[in-house]
Amino acid sequence: MDTMRGKMEEELKKLDEKIADAEENLGESEVREAHLAKSLFYIRIGDKEKALEQLKVTETKTVAVGQKMDLVFHTLQLGFSYMDFNLISKSIEKAKSLFEEGGDWERNNRLKVYEGLFCMSTRNFEKAANLFLDSVSTFTSYEILPYDTFIFYTVVTSIVSLDRVSLKQKVVDAPEILAVIGKIPYLSELLNSLYECQYKLFFSAFAGLTEHIKMDQYLQPHFRYYMREVRTVVYSQFLESYKSVTVEAMAEAFGVTVEFIDLELSCLIAAGKLHCKIDKVAGVLETNQPDAKNALYQATIKQGDLLLNRIQNLSRAIEV
Structure with a gap:
């Protein structure tokens, strides 16, 4: 530990010297790069508080919107490392506002992956599936997760979010997904057996995939909830017939x-x-x-009665 601390202090000293030299002898871009290097070093050693402080300092030295979005991505990586959902949520909103100011589409596509990961980590599987599917053909966020894992997340969230027709169009027949899905044990069997109504094979693949889900950083906290949602989908599909x-x-x-x-x-x-x-x-x-039209009719009647009661109470108050 002492040896490691010594190396860290030595590295920080070099970074501080580089910052001082850039401020005295070089231009604004070199100063920014020196501060960014120090931010990345704090991220690498896992010092969350100092990393966030240094990222804020780096942001004050940054003018370009794209570079500011890159700093937000570094903050998001830090947030996911510590599963700090408050930090992640604020960073995603900040990145969206920066994109409105003039960000490029490549960074916006990367942001979709981060937001999808956040939605999946907070049990919003439907939004996560839509964001992941939008990013399948434009995925470049290798700094946060590999493409195989991204496809795994796309498939498992789509299974509990999409109807059978959409699942066929967007997932089962998607060439990008077909190119990778075979590398992940049991995932192809799970997806295809669900669509083809081969329920024995589905349960067998489902049992094999549970260990993968249980060991996953983002899905593990929702393991029981996700298992129940998948079983609900497959039972509902069977009973519809x-x-x-x-x-x-x-x-x-x-x-x-x-x-x-x-x-x-x-x-x-x-x-x-x-x-x-x-x-x-x-x-x-x-x-x-359930009859969707009848449910909508009943909801409309109920809301109408509530509105009439409020109008009557308001008229009485005005008369008084």
Whole structure:
């Protein structure tokens, strides 16, 4: 530890000398580069507070919008290293405002990956999937994650976010995804078995992929939640085809026991995730798929009644 601290102090001394020399003898761009080098050194050794302070100093020496966005990307990398969501959120908003001032599309595409990663880390899988899919053909954010991992995140978020038609168009048939998906164990089997309704194969691939998800830095905190969301998607897809189906037939389709399906579905139905009911005596599942138009009509009626009540209360107050 003493040897390492000595090397760090020696390196910092060199960086300070470089900054002093640039301020005395060189131009503004050289001064900025010297301050940036010191910022990157603090990031490399994991000194979060000093790195943020030095990045702010570097920003005061920076004029170009693109270079300011690069500093925000360094801040975001630091935020993801410490999973500081407050810092990440503020940095993303700052980068968006800088882009409005005149940022380039390459940096904006990089920002989509960072924002998608933030959304995935905060359980906003739908927005994360859309951002990732927008960046599949323009991915250049290798400093935050490799392309294989990016495709993994794109597929796992899309599975719980997109409908079957969109999944086919944007993920299953996407050439960029097809070129990489085979490198990730079980991922291709999971995606294709879901689309092709091969539920036994899906559960087998799903079991194999759980270890990958459990070991992932960003998905691990949401492991149980994500597992439940995936099972909800696949059960819903199966039940959409039937008005009623026996529990035994469903268990056979998924390659599991009747007791397992009964326990799974009862929990998901109680949580409002599945629209069906279990006839335990007959051993039958009866689906009651929600009518979107009827739900919208009921919501409109309810909001209308609420508005009328407020108008009546306001008229009484005015009369008084």
